[in-house]
Amino acid sequence: MPMGRGRKPLGRLRAAALTAVAALALAGCADSSAVQGGGIPSVIHLLGVRDQTGPVSYTGISAANGTALAIEEITDQHFLGAKVTIDVDERDAAFNPQTASSEITTGLAAGNITAVLGPQVSNESLAVAPIAQGSGVPIVFTQSGVDGLLTGNMTFRASSSQASIWPNATKHIIDSGAKRVAIVNTASNATYKELGNKTLPALLGKSGVKVAESFDLESTVSDFQAPVSRVIAAKPDAVITTLIGPQIPTLVVQLRQAGYDGPIYTGNSMTDAQLRTMGDAGIGLMFPSTFSYAMTDQVPAAFTAAYKAKFGTLPDVFAAETYDQTWWVARAIKQAGSANPADVAAALPQVGKKGFTGAQGALTFENGNDAKAKGVLVRWDGSKQTIAR
Amino acid sequence: MIQDILNACVLGSIYLLFALGISLTWATIGVLNFAHGAVFMFSAFTAHLIGETARLPIVLYAVIAAAAGAVMSALIQVLVFAPIQRRARDHRTAETQILIGGVGVASIPVGIAAYITKSGSFGFDLTGQNPVFEIAGLRFTLIGTTILVLALLISLGTAFWIRRSRTGLALRAIGVDHETARLMGVDERRLAIGTMAVAGLLSGLAGALLTVHLVAIDPTTGDGFLIKAFAAIVLGGVGSVLGVVLGTFVLAFAETFTILAGYGSWSSAISFALIFVVLLIRPQGFFGRKEVTRA
Numbered sequence: 106m107p108m109g110r111g112r113k114p115l116g117r118l119r120a121a122a123l124t125a126v127a128a129l130a131l132a133g134c135a136d137s138s139a140v141q142g143g144g145i146p147s148v149i150h151l152l153g154v155r156d157q158t159g160p161v162s163y164t165g166i167s168a169a170n171g172t173a174l175a176i177e178e179i180t181d182q183h184f185l186g187a188k189v190t191i192d193v194d195e196r197d198a199a200f201n202p203q204t205a206s207s208e209i210t211t212g213l214a215a216g217n218i219t220a221v222l223g224p225q226v227s228n229e230s231l232a233v234a235p236i237a238q239g240s241g242v243p244i245v246f247t248q249s250g251v252d253g254l255l256t257g258n259m260t261f262r263a264s265s266s267q268a269s270i271w272p273n274a275t276k277h278i279i280d281s282g283a284k285r286v287a288i289v290n291t292a293s294n295a296t297y298k299e300l301g302n303k304t305l306p307a308l309l310g311k312s313g314v315k316v317a318e319s320f321d322l323e324s325t326v327s328d329f330q331a332p333v334s335r336v337i338a339a340k341p342d343a344v345i346t347t348l349i350g351p352q353i354p355t356l357v358v359q360l361r362q363a364g365y366d367g368p369i370y371t372g373n374s375m376t377d378a379q380l381r382t383m384g385d386a387g388i389g390l391m392f393p394s395t396f397s398y399a400m401t402d403q404v405p406a407a408f409t410a411a412y413k414a415k416f417g418t419l420p421d422v423f424a425a426e427t428y429d430q431t432w433w434v435a436r437a438i439k440q441a442g443s444a445n446p447a448d449v450a451a452a453l454p455q456v457g458k459k460g461f462t463g464a465q466g467a468l469t470f471e472n473g474n475d476a477k478a479k480g481v482l483v484r485w486d487g488s489k490q491t492i493a494r
Numbered sequence: 495m496i497q498d499i500l501n502a503c504v505l506g507s508i509y510l511l512f513a514l515g516i517s518l519t520w521a522t523i524g525v526l527n528f529a530h531g532a533v534f535m536f537s538a539f540t541a542h543l544i545g546e547t548a549r550l551p552i553v554l555y556a557v558i559a560a561a562a563g564a565v566m567s568a569l570i571q572v573l574v575f576a577p578i579q580r581r582a583r584d585h586r587t588a589e590t591q592i593l594i595g596g597v598g599v600a601s602i603p604v605g606i607a608a609y610i611t612k613s614g615s616f617g618f619d620l621t622g623q624n625p626v627f628e629i630a631g632l633r634f635t636l637i638g639t640t641i642l643v644l645a646l647l648i649s650l651g652t653a654f655w656i657r658r659s660r661t662g663l664a665l666r667a668i669g670v671d672h673e674t675a676r677l678m679g680v681d682e683r684r685l686a687i688g689t690m691a692v693a694g695l696l697s698g699l700a701g702a703l704l705t706v707h708l709v710a711i712d713p714t715t716g717d718g719f720l721i722k723a724f725a726a727i728v729l730g731g732v733g734s735v736l737g738v739v740l741g742t743f744v745l746a747f748a749e750t751f752t753i754l755a756g757y758g759s760w761s762s763a764i765s766f767a768l769i770f771v772v773l774l775i776r777p778q779g780f781f782g783r784k785e786v787t788r789a
Binding site: 166320335 | 498501502504505508608612613614616619620621622624626633635704707708709710711712713714715719722749750751753754756758759761762
């Protein structure tokens with residue numbers, strides 16, 4: 106009897122509960138229609154995971170700016186439709202692979218993410234790639250030149266690897282008549298280490314340029330008088346360095362103080378703030394890059410003008426790369442006619458195979474998923490960047 | 495070869511300038527200050543910020559940084575370490591809590607500098623103020639030579655102060671037994687603030703000189719120096735100024751000649767392995783006493 110008496114209220118409760126669950130499910134479907142169904146929804150959700158704090162936060166802050174500018178243009182141009190807006194959930198990887206993994210996991214839990222704008226630091230990218238791949242959401246990296254990153258069908262890269270932009274610099278070295286070079290190499294970054302130990306000697310060796318002296322140095326080395334002493338003794342025609350951060354200004358100035366007056370080439374992550382710290386010693390320093398605000402081609406120049414108008418400062422390579430990254434995703438959404446992650450992942454290589462012109466100039470995509478730009482060789486004249494080649 | 499030895503001496507002097515302040519507070523008032531690297535960086539950063547408003551002579555950068563370092567360190571003592579020392583149930587607990595407190599305090603200036611610079615590098619506008627000169631085929635920079643001379647003079651001065659002055663005697667007394675020292679009329683609180691201020695002054699001076707010498711530093715530069723200074727102090731023997739001098743120079747020579755031998759990526763590993771071997775043979779370091787009695 107008690108059971109019988111309780112049946113009716115329990116039934117009503119059950120019905121109410123089912124109704125509530127159904128309503129919630131419908132509400133969920135409505136919110137995630139972008140992900141589940143066809144057509145481009147009115148709001149597209151992207152997830153950004155970059156370093157907003159930590160030792161390379163300047164890269165993540167610029168990256169977020171590049172994306173913000175691209176989204177503003179995409180929206181203003183009604184590129185994906187008159188009423189379509191893009192919402193980016195920017196999360197801080199804090200220069201820590203574990204944090205990056207945690208943030209991407211939390212961000213993807215929302216269930217409505219169309220694509221992830223991935224980290225720039227290789228070890229963070231390696232940590233988050235399997236999470237995006239496992240979630241079936243495409244992730245587009247910038248920088249992150251490490252090998253083995255683009256192994257799944259959900260992984261993409263919107264910036265050229267160092268190996269693909271350095272030929273521009275090595276040709277400049279060869280054309281200058283150099284026969285012997287010294288390489289001061291970082292031992293703390295796998296990508297740059299390989300560049301200095303394998304890629305550059307191979308590129309130069311083809312034209313008979315000999316590596317007279319080569320060093321691997323840890324990121325904890327702060328004073329370079331010892332390697333500089335050996336570089337000077339080797340009498341190179343050019344010095345190349347793949348060091349990173351504040352090590353570059355120290356090396357450049359100590360080379361000049363030691364009497365070296367030949368050309369110096371460095372990695373592509375040089376900002377004006379870093380270049381200025383070198384004073385007169387930095388004049389003439391050259392570095393290959395996929396972007397410089399000195400580029401005069403139509404799209405890069407328009408990007409520079411728009412960026413300066415929006416943020417009041419000149420853009421750097423990190424902003425240019427994420428500007429192209431965001432536009433690549435937008436083109437893929439338009440190509441797919443959908444914000445469903447699987448559709449976008451399928452469309453990204455299709456857009457990649459056609460290529461497009463972005464802030465980095467004309468972009469082609471190896472295998473449809475790995476951007477290649479010709480790049481430029483930038484020369485610092487003491488106050489601003491100029492194009493050397 | 496002589497140029498390489500000279501370069502190693504300059505590097506050793508760089509480490510020495512940085513390490514002296516840590517050694518001083520550790521050996522006397524029992525404060526192993528893990529915020530020393532942050533004070534070093536933020537003092538230079540303060541001078542950098544002021545230097546952005548007007549181009550300053552090199553001496554003024556050093557004065558500003560030294561003053562900033564002294565004020566910061568004294569404030570850290572008053573606001574953080576002294577309350578810890580008052581509330582800790584015994585001296586050993588206080589030392590441990592100060593160590594952790596120092597790590598926590600360090601994150602504040604590092605965070606501020608990282609926020610303002612976007613974690614980028616910074617330096618001073620000193621075009622033409624660090625000339626290079628050549629004597630008998632050896633190259634010297636003005637700042638490299640200044641660092642070398644100042645490091646040795648300050649070491650001698652510190653050693654003299656600790657060994658010969660009444661304040662030094664009081665500090666050594668605190669280092670041996672702070673309760674007995676207090677009973678003998680030593681004003682531990684005042685001396686602790688003064689010692690921290692002197693250590694901060696040295697740290698700020700080192701920050702300015704190293705920023706000139708290295709051209710640029712970033713908000714985390716102090717961390718790398720902190721580990722090396724700690725190792726050098728332990729190698730030399732806690733409580734001995736001569737030990738700090740020897741420890742920093744052994745570290746600098748080991749690093750320099752490891753790099754010159756072509757093993758640059760192993761410089762830290764080889765240098766620290768060398769220290770480890772020395773400590774296996776002589777656990778108290780070169781000049782430390784077997785039973786550790788600070789100062």
